[in-house]
Amino acid sequence: MEKIIIKGRGALKGVVKGEALVCPESIQGWAGVDDHTGKIIEKGHSQEGVCISNKILVLPCSKGSNGWSCHFHSAMVKGFKPAGWLFSKMDSRSGVAAVVVGVPTVADFSEDIDLFSLIKTGDLLEINGETGEVIITKQ
DSSP: OOEEEEEOEEEEOOEEEEEEEEOTTOOOSTTTBOTTTOBBOOTTOTTTTOBOTTEEEEESSOOSSTTHHHHHHHHHHTTOOOSEEEESSOOHHHHHHHHHHTOOEEEOOOTTOOHHHHOOTTOEEEEETTTOEEEEEOO
16 A cells, blocks of 8 residues: 655644545534534535544634634534544644644645645544654555
8 A cells, every 4th residue: 555654743742543534625613513423514515424533634724713613622522523633724723623622633734735635535644743744545
């Protein structure tokens, strides 16, 4: 299996391995994730109906209001939280979500790294939130 190693900025410490859930259009906070099932419920979203639980979410940034992290926190309280986050560019809402959910996070990749071309849903990822290293194993 092909392995690709990329590097971003380590944003929240920890190392995790998991399956990628790629969302090039991000996920809105309000009406984006069902707090009781962990499923993406945003109408028309490319991953609508898929559960975020134990997945490494690959997102460009946050989407929506300042309450964005609250919906991921509510889902986490119900037992549905991602295993980790990759953000092309971290903004204040995604930074708060990383801390609130408390999972390894890598962000702020250089312009020449297109996460959405390199990573597909189902690829196995290993992310290191301290060093910023991401190992992609293509499926």
